[in-house]
Amino acid sequence: MVKKKLLIVIILTYLLIVFGGYVASSESGMGCGPEWPLCNGAVIPELQGDTLIEFAHRVIGLVLFLLFSQVVIHIYRNERYHHLKSIAFYSYLLLIFQIIAGAVVVILDLPALVVTLHLVLAMIFSGLLTYLYRHTENPYFKEKKSQHLPLLLLTLLITIGLGAYVKHTSIGLTCSWFGCHSAFIPTSLEGWIQTVHRVFALFSLVYLIYVAFIYRNRSILIALVLLVIQITVGVITILTKIDLFWGVLHLAFATAVYYFVLDAWLQTKQ
Template sequence: MVKRTLAFTVAILTYILIVFGGYVASSESGMGCGPDWPLCNGKVIPILQGDTLIEFGHRVIGALLFILAVVLYGTIKKTAKHELEKKIANWMLLLLSLQLIMGAIIVFYHLPSLIISTHLLIAMVFLSLLIWYWRNEEGNGFSEIETLQGYKKHLNILILLLFFTMGIGAYVKHQHYGLACGWLSCGDSILPGSLPELLQTIHRLSAFISVCYILVITYIVVTKNIKILKSRMVLALFIIILQIIVGVITILSFISVSFAVLHIALAALLFAIIIEARISLSYPHNLDR
């Protein structure tokens, strides 16, 4: 129980950090602490105002997350009954360490877009592992229930699709390609005519495919009354439609900070829901169909 509660707490904190990181990027506060790391403007506690306050707040949340994650790691190592739990804990600690290193690289090299985008994707993988610990009540590994194999495969594909969409979306954002196209077309044409337009179009196409895929899966699980997935997929469908609407408003508002942050918040929440749904299919105590 302690392990699951701690995993849930760290997962929520990770989600908050992801969203707050989106705010740091959207408000262009990433260099609020200057080129210093782990210090901020050469101090342990800087003058807290403007961009410095925002970036320092992000680092404080990250530090708290690191401490709780280490505590979770120690708890897992002491209480784990299965080797799989220990292996995933090692991966969790490795990803956390990699995040710290990449955070320093981002500061030292003045916010390179590729590194920032990778930073986000690693955070999503880390969040996925935390959700696994939260949902893994019995620690008894993955169950192979034949009647659900098809749904597991579809959710696996959907996870990869969402992962790709978020990755290229983050790169487009940090390269400032967000306004390369209008909300529907690129310049005078529907087809892209430059690299920024191409990347933006790929992001949108991937998002559109994700919507269609979620719509199809939702229709199937509702029609067949797959109870374990029905409410989760209906919620996922609602969120991704809302995200598309927010994405359009973000473009129309010329990348409003509020809508840009809401866009990443919805994307991360959608990803977490699909991850939780996929993990829930793997445990016998969840198979209430």
């Protein structure tokens, strides 16, 4: 039962991350006004336009919080999962901090750094959830020893975080898809930020190809295919001047890559 609920929470977290990208890209983040937890002064507001989008995002978050609360309670009550208590506790604290960060985002009118932190915390939380999911069946589970996969995960996390910052500071079109408007070297801080994001993305791709040759793991191979698609979508996003659909798809693939690399790291070694 715990494992099934954890899987649902993992899926909800993924949907929440992607839907959060849609909220930001559609500029619906203030659909409930600068209020939290109320929405436009009401528990259930008039559901239309930006308000419907932002309120739906909050409802998904509430469902996730309630379901994960049940999981944590069950882990603490069942001795079978005693080996998961500390991770469950820290995951719960992180979720609460994530909720607080979400409230700060709304109250302070979507500051870019806090929005980026909000996403990065969600990614870390999803990682802890995957850890819990992989450990529910086997208390003596041991991860494969790897120096590459943790570093690859960190690289992906930095890439996603930089991408979120680029998006939320509206500097995504500072550079064209290759180079910075006829200049190979950026001439502005905004251009450098976007270029660093792209360098991390390219490094992630090269590193993932290298890791795929080493491990030949199914999850790694899936992640590699998804990353190639994700980078292609990133180019299309720039060419379409950050079209809503392509922007959200860009985040969806990036998050999926992160999940599959994480899963490869946490696969059991019997």
